[in-house]
Amino acid sequence: MADTIILKVYRGDAEGGELHTYEVPKSPHMVVLDAIHHIQRNQEPSLACRWNCKAAKCGSCSAEINGMPRLMCKAQVDDYAGGEIIVTPMHTFPIIKDLVTDVSWNYRVSSKIPPLVPKPEYADKPFNLQQIDVDRVQEFRKCIECFLCQDVCHVLREHQRTDGFFGPRQMVKIASLEMHPMDNLNRREQLKNEGGVGFCNITKCCTEVCPEHIHITDNAIIPLKERVADDYFDPVQGLLRKIGIIKRERKQPLDSVPNEQTKIHRPV
Amino acid sequence: MEPYDLFEYDVLIIGAGGAGLRAAISAREAGCNVGVICKSLLGKAHTVMAEGGVAAALGNMTSLDGSKEPDNWQVHFVDTMKGGGFLNNWRTVEIFAKEAPERVLELEQYGAVFDRTPEGKIAQRPFGGHKYRRLNHVGDRTGLELIRTLQDKAVGVGMNVHMEVVLTKLLKEGDRVVGGFGYYRETGKLVVFRAKAIVMATGGWGRMFKYTSNSWEGTGDGLMMGYAAGAELLDLEMVQFHPTGMVWPPGMRGILVTEGVRGEGGILRNSKGERFMFNPDYTPALYKGQFAETPEEAARWLDDKKNNRRPPELLPRDVVARAIYREVEAGRGSEHGGVYLDVTHRGAAYIKRKLPSMYEQFHALGNVDITKEPMEVYPTIHYTMGGIRVTPEECASTVPGLFAAGEVAGGLHGANRLGGNSLSDIIVFGKRAGDAAAAFAKQTTLGNIDESQITEELALLMSPLVDKGGESPYAIHQDLQEEMQKNCMIARTEEGLNHALEAILSLQQRAKHLSIGGDRRFNPGWHAARDVRFMLRTSEIIVRCALQRKESRGAQWRLDYPKLDNEHWGKFNLVAWKNGEQAQIEARPLDPLPDRLQALVEEQK
Numbered sequence: 001m002a003d004t005i006i007l008k009v010y011r012g013d014a015e016g017g018e019l020h021t022y023e024v025p026k027s028p029h030m031v032v033l034d035a036i037h038h039i040q041r042n043q044e045p046s047l048a049c050r051w052n053c054k055a056a057k058c059g060s061c062s063a064e065i066n067g068m069p070r071l072m073c074k075a076q077v078d079d080y081a082g083g084e085i086i087v088t089p090m091h092t093f094p095i096i097k098d099l100v101t102d103v104s105w106n107y108r109v110s111s112k113i114p115p116l117v118p119k120p121e122y123a124d125k126p127f128n129l130q131q132i133d134v135d136r137v138q139e140f141r142k143c144i145e146c147f148l149c150q151d152v153c154h155v156l157r158e159h160q161r162t163d164g165f166f167g168p169r170q171m172v173k174i175a176s177l178e179m180h181p182m183d184n185l186n187r188r189e190q191l192k193n194e195g196g197v198g199f200c201n202i203t204k205c206c207t208e209v210c211p212e213h214i215h216i217t218d219n220a221i222i223p224l225k226e227r228v229a230d231d232y233f234d235p236v237q238g239l240l241r242k243i244g245i246i247k248r249e250r251k252q253p254l255d256s257v258p259n260e261q262t263k264i265h266r267p268v
Numbered sequence: 269m270e271p272y273d274l275f276e277y278d279v280l281i282i283g284a285g286g287a288g289l290r291a292a293i294s295a296r297e298a299g300c301n302v303g304v305i306c307k308s309l310l311g312k313a314h315t316v317m318a319e320g321g322v323a324a325a326l327g328n329m330t331s332l333d334g335s336k337e338p339d340n341w342q343v344h345f346v347d348t349m350k351g352g353g354f355l356n357n358w359r360t361v362e363i364f365a366k367e368a369p370e371r372v373l374e375l376e377q378y379g380a381v382f383d384r385t386p387e388g389k390i391a392q393r394p395f396g397g398h399k400y401r402r403l404n405h406v407g408d409r410t411g412l413e414l415i416r417t418l419q420d421k422a423v424g425v426g427m428n429v430h431m432e433v434v435l436t437k438l439l440k441e442g443d444r445v446v447g448g449f450g451y452y453r454e455t456g457k458l459v460v461f462r463a464k465a466i467v468m469a470t471g472g473w474g475r476m477f478k479y480t481s482n483s484w485e486g487t488g489d490g491l492m493m494g495y496a497a498g499a500e501l502l503d504l505e506m507v508q509f510h511p512t513g514m515v516w517p518p519g520m521r522g523i524l525v526t527e528g529v530r531g532e533g534g535i536l537r538n539s540k541g542e543r544f545m546f547n548p549d550y551t552p553a554l555y556k557g558q559f560a561e562t563p564e565e566a567a568r569w570l571d572d573k574k575n576n577r578r579p580p581e582l583l584p585r586d587v588v589a590r591a592i593y594r595e596v597e598a599g600r601g602s603e604h605g606g607v608y609l610d611v612t613h614r615g616a617a618y619i620k621r622k623l624p625s626m627y628e629q630f631h632a633l634g635n636v637d638i639t640k641e642p643m644e645v646y647p648t649i650h651y652t653m654g655g656i657r658v659t660p661e662e663c664a665s666t667v668p669g670l671f672a673a674g675e676v677a678g679g680l681h682g683a684n685r686l687g688g689n690s691l692s693d694i695i696v697f698g699k700r701a702g703d704a705a706a707a708f709a710k711q712t713t714l715g716n717i718d719e720s721q722i723t724e725e726l727a728l729l730m731s732p733l734v735d736k737g738g739e740s741p742y743a744i745h746q747d748l749q750e751e752m753q754k755n756c757m758i759a760r761t762e763e764g765l766n767h768a769l770e771a772i773l774s775l776q777q778r779a780k781h782l783s784i785g786g787d788r789r790f791n792p793g794w795h796a797a798r799d800v801r802f803m804l805r806t807s808e809i810i811v812r813c814a815l816q817r818k819e820s821r822g823a824q825w826r827l828d829y830p831k832l833d834n835e836h837w838g839k840f841n842l843v844a845w846k847n848g849e850q851a852q853i854e855a856r857p858l859d860p861l862p863d864r865l866q867a868l869v870e871e872q873k
Binding site: 013027028029030031033034040041042044045046047048049050051052053054055056057058059060073074076096097098100103104107110111113114115116118123124126127128129130131133134137138141142143144145176177180257260261262263264265267268 | 273275296308309310311312313314316317373376377378379381383384386387388389390391406407409411412413416417420421422423424425426427428429430431452454455457459483484485516517518519520523524625628629632633634635740741742746784785786787789790791792793794796
């Protein structure tokens, strides 16, 4: 029939699973999430997926479509005209059920990054900032935390180095603070050490999958790598600093703000 | 009984949108141990969908009607009261208008990065019903900026986050709430929270309507938990239809098109190409003379806001939505049954800078390039003005220990909310609710959990998994949506509302026998079964209130009572509470405006 589409959707859990095939009526400009909803309402109410806004603003319905990390609400069925549509959960995170994965690691890592600490002279005063001062930070703040960049990142996906690298999403978050003209925390030590910015080998896969079109690698990660290199690895700058020709920007150390230990609870 | 996880907090916050997170920050800063319940993942709450901006009288921009005075709380107060048809609680509005600027500047300290003016201040844009450019914004993704800022700050001050936990019942000891009961979406296992104070911050309820901008979360669960615990509800008939929801493609029907489009000069046209908002019949008496009367004046306003009046597209939401409804009813609708919203005259570069997410939304999801062609729009259910009745200062409900803030609370917006006022609502009253809950918690100890209350709720919760041969909750939900859309939407009549009431009562009977396959692990069908029961009861009260208010005011438009009735209905709120198994509804006299505030209203007539 011309007016239906065939979807293969992963059904399973930590124990294993398989692709199930569903036939769904097609509507104009239908997206994959529409098809998943149709299956839930009419065929399999227990099919698990996350979604909220259905307008590419909340970043909940992340999955892999034909192996490519995408938001299901933004993936038009017509993009796959005639071909197969295979929907599987994000590969990098432990599966919970069907299309739902355990992304809590991202929140635990994020909680290690302290929020903005305003420079003392601007504390409790309205900021005076030009648009040009904030343009690049605003790009990073478009992030909707869909974690597709984390899903596609080789360091996390292939090498499972969640112990060594915060991942592209958190690099974007740190960049939004590091490049905020009013922030007073020195974030470079965290970037270099537990953040693991050095792990990124600039393949730009994260940039490619970002639904918000943030230039993650070029605008966030590379400048952060440069800042770390300037501070820790550049012998000329090190020498000039030593003899006092250039001065290091004085910011508060990260551990000067209390770590209040937000706890992200998980069901046992 | 079945074992459950138990957590104990000083302050339990149900809901992790802007109001809940702002409450968490202040309760934590007051020294409390805070637990936050998210129905979804952290940071995905409906706040993220707010687009246009957060209204606060910072006074960074000049007025829209030639006044030389900078914006101030007094004008914001009057605008909000007028927009709400004077059904608002005046004290709530006064606190709101006074405190909003401070709360917005505080967001900047927390890390929010607003768009800037050439002087380096926060940029503000015009919006419906606001006399000044008052909406502090970040392009058209202000809600995302707010929720991420509050999320990061709340995580920074320290809280206990319980993601994907659904609470379905508040637990009581005597009159007081002492905890909540629910389940983990992931495992279906049970969880109980004991708390000294509880802040309800679960947002609104739009899912009972067919075309809505709400996500799956907007089911009225928080409202109904409060109701079941004995809290009074206010103004439930007041459900806001946002004038501009998407109509095409079908999968996007109801998704929001920000009022920012009109704030940036967007023009509404019918299928004949007429700019129908200039039809004088559409401008209510209260707003006569305050808006541009020719397209030429409206066009000049784009570049010269001092000497020209704003376009009539910027009338309050209820007014614009009714006009669109009438155009379509009169046969002047667009191809897919809406009207056209055109912003192409602003140029591609400007549109992409000021409305980037609208550009992306239409481009990626609707195959429409809004820099080259108009959008098709039609009213969509968007916001609920009514909610749990709370005190203006402490956000305390009528149940000891239970506070409420944000969309789930009632009183601030009256009969119609102005755009931008919801984002300032959640930060002003989120903070106040957090402060008040913390103060309450310090005066008291944890109460006792009565397991018989859990057993009762558990039986209801489990029945769809146990019962065989019952209906699908999705089928009942769909029937409810059709009915509410048809008979309780923009234009209401006694006949239609009575039809809706009967339909809802019969759906409530059908919903007693639901069945769903699968087990308790992340089973959306099972979750939908509890949700649909919350929605049915909420809908019943909405319809009963709409029947009772025999006038047209704000969101309530009665074709059989088309006039504003200031002599009678203008003096009453409708208050509902649980009386046995029945919803008791009473018209309760409004507290009249004190002279000092009445004087402000007179001054600005």
